[in-house]
Amino acid sequence: MTHSDNMREGSRQTDLASGAAWMRGKIMPIGEASIPVNDWGLIHSDITYDVVPVWEGGFFRLRLYLGRFFRSMKTLHLDPGVSEDDVKAILHELVAATGLRRAYVAMVTSRGVNTVPGSRDPRDCRNHFFAWCVPYIHVIRPDIAKSGAVVHVAKTVSRIPEASVDPRVKNYHWGDFTKGLFEAKEAGAETVMLLDGDGNVTEGPGFNVFAVKNNRLVTPDAGVLEGISRQTVLEIGAEMGLETDVRVLPLEELLESDEVLITTSGGGVAPVTKVDDRVFSNGVPGEVTMSIQKRYFDWAMRPEHRTEITYDP
Numbered sequence: 001m002t003h004s005d006n007m008r009e010g011s012r013q014t015d016l017a018s019g020a021a022w023m024r025g026k027i028m029p030i031g032e033a034s035i036p037v038n039d040w041g042l043i044h045s046d047i048t049y050d051v052v053p054v055w056e057g058g059f060f061r062l063r064l065y066l067g068r069f070f071r072s073m074k075t076l077h078l079d080p081g082v083s084e085d086d087v088k089a090i091l092h093e094l095v096a097a098t099g100l101r102r103a104y105v106a107m108v109t110s111r112g113v114n115t116v117p118g119s120r121d122p123r124d125c126r127n128h129f130f131a132w133c134v135p136y137i138h139v140i141r142p143d144i145a146k147s148g149a150v151v152h153v154a155k156t157v158s159r160i161p162e163a164s165v166d167p168r169v170k171n172y173h174w175g176d177f178t179k180g181l182f183e184a185k186e187a188g189a190e191t192v193m194l195l196d197g198d199g200n201v202t203e204g205p206g207f208n209v210f211a212v213k214n215n216r217l218v219t220p221d222a223g224v225l226e227g228i229s230r231q232t233v234l235e236i237g238a239e240m241g242l243e244t245d246v247r248v249l250p251l252e253e254l255l256e257s258d259e260v261l262i263t264t265s266g267g268g269v270a271p272v273t274k275v276d277d278r279v280f281s282n283g284v285p286g287e288v289t290m291s292i293q294k295r296y297f298d299w300a301m302r303p304e305h306r307t308e309i310t311y312d313p
């Protein structure tokens, strides 16, 4: 299904089918949703979010995404006064209103606006939950997910240390990724992967990284957002009888692996055919990667992983 099919399906409510938001109890076209200019989410990146995919009319592994979102809020001392069930109901209502069968659904909690004039105390802010949804976003373009991505290893920037910004909390501190993306585009690559201060692989802008060698999957244990797609691929790997290792992954080891793949809720599993000058499996997607990719989409259709959306008749 293409983007325009997605739009047609939702054409009953054309204004919402290209994107909608839930704010302060109301659903509105996404272009009408806004936050105040002095919201701490904007002026201090004091905000957390999560993104759950909707695939063929159902949320994929919704419970896991909600669990991560609520852990992130707890870590940041954010409490906008909504329960997991509230958020679940809001997301359901929001997606149903757009009519979208394939969607990128974001839930966000911002520190909000300070209610005491002049206060610099984060406890004086009114925390604010909102959500928005647009037609499915591919973090890696579909043609690239088929043919393989060229990934650049950032040279002028490393991943923000986890002692400074906890990468397990999904966040908007994207200065390192954005700098890396400019570097990657200049080098003619599709996207970028960042190393930590010791030269170990961490992650890229919105995706986790795996190395495949001798039927073993290796993915970094630290300095990364613990992706739900990453978890899914670890579970799929186990189901396929592959060994799985979550540990330090030095760049040299990644470059000596048989295959490299990346995982994201915006596209699932994508093969990487080139990292800097190193070409993997003769420049075509690796066999293990493509087998995992296929299984990922099988998993997305399994009833036990889905929360079906009830659309208005």
Ligand SMILES: *Cc1c(COP(=O)(O)O)cnc(C)c1O
Binding pocket: 170, 171, 203, 204, 205, 206, 207, 208, 224, 225, 226, 227, 228, 229, 230, 263, 264, 265, 266
């Ligand atoms: C969202 C994200 C990922 C991927 O996580 P998924 O849950 O698989 O979508 C990886 N790294 C970063 C920095 C992210 O923001």
